[in-house]
Amino acid sequence: MITVSDVETDRPLVVAIDGPSGSGKSSTARGVAERLGLAYLDTGAMYRAAAWLVAEQGVTDPAAITELIGAAELDISTDPKAFRISINGHDVTAAIREPRISQFVSTVATIQPVRDILIARQRELIAAATGGVVAEGRDLTTVVAPDATVRVLLVADPQARIARREAELAGAANTAEVTDQIVRRDRDDSTVAAFTEAAVGVTVIDSTHLGLAEVIDQISRLTKPSTS
Numbered sequence: 117m118i119t120v121s122d123v124e125t126d127r128p129l130v131v132a133i134d135g136p137s138g139s140g141k142s143s144t145a146r147g148v149a150e151r152l153g154l155a156y157l158d159t160g161a162m163y164r165a166a167a168w169l170v171a172e173q174g175v176t177d178p179a180a181i182t183e184l185i186g187a188a189e190l191d192i193s194t195d196p197k198a199f200r201i202s203i204n205g206h207d208v209t210a211a212i213r214e215p216r217i218s219q220f221v222s223t224v225a226t227i228q229p230v231r232d233i234l235i236a237r238q239r240e241l242i243a244a245a246t247g248g249v250v251a252e253g254r255d256l257t258t259v260v261a262p263d264a265t266v267r268v269l270l271v272a273d274p275q276a277r278i279a280r281r282e283a284e285l286a287g288a289a290n291t292a293e294v295t296d297q298i299v300r301r302d303r304d305d306s307t308v309a310a311f312t313e314a315a316v317g318v319t320v321i322d323s324t325h326l327g328l329a330e331v332i333d334q335i336s337r338l339t340k341p342s343t344s
């Protein structure tokens with residue numbers, strides 16, 4: 117793969133995207149990665165896979181959950197065209213998107229020692245992406261990769277996010293369930309990650325009235341050196 121560098125430091129390009137649930141992080145990050153020929157890291161999928169394993173094993177004690185995740189073998193693809201994730205040999209690519217995991221994932225993601233384990237793994241994956249990477253989640257711009265070349269907080273009004281998710285789920289969850297997955301989850305997740313406000317140096321993009329292609333364009337432009 118061609119190495120796409122940060123022009124000022126000559127390090128591989130790292131694009132970090134954070135934002136609330138349903139703001140379009142995954143679709144946008146994948147689109148930017150495909151357009152620029154970069155790897156793609158979906159950190160939310162790692163928390164979802166961890167939650168899947170915890171649910172599967174029926175573990176409830178935070179220390180036991182931490183031990184379980186610390187010992188787990190987590191494999192995630194960083195190819196934006198072929199996403200796949202497995203944990204302890206189980207391919208959970210589809211299962212982690214089930215509403216039961218969306219409802220449960222914050223319980224696992226708000227255990228700080230679990231976060232520490234997954235953050236270390238995410239940093240390894242970003243470092244291994246020597247051709248450059250687009251990584252998205254809730255704490256990429258602030259904790260996982262605060263020195264990323266481009267840092268974006270992608271936001272959208274809650275109504276727009278709920279409507280998009282409902283359309284995506286096409287009847288698999290009702291409005292109350294989707295609202296819980298968006299509003300309640302953001303409230304819980306924001307107790308451990310700062311994605312409701314942009315940190316210094318982070319570009320805010322509001323996608324409420326923007327199509328996906330326009331958001332991909334805007335973020336792609338941020339990776340190009342300014343001519344002024």
Ligand SMILES: Nc1ncnc2c1ncn2[C@@H]1O[C@H](COP(=O)(O)OP(=O)(O)OP(=O)(O)O)[C@@H](O)[C@H]1O
Pocket residue numbers: 135136137138139140141142143144160280281283284323326327328329331
């Ligand atoms: N700019 C946009 N305009 C309209 N729809 C969009 C836009 N961006 C994303 N979408 C759609 O909104 C839905 C949610 O997008 P996506 O899954 O990328 O969000 P997310 O921020 O990664 O959510 P989560 O954090 O809950 O995983 C998808 O159906 C996606 O196609």
Ligand SMILES: Nc1ccn([C@H]2C[C@H](O)[C@@H](COP(=O)(O)O)O2)c(=O)n1
Pocket residue numbers: 137159160161163164221222225252253254255256301305309
């Ligand atoms: N960097 C991250 C990424 C995700 N999470 C948590 C918060 C979400 O509820 C959950 C699933 O993420 P999604 O797939 O919906 O983006 O994982 C986090 O705490 N930090």
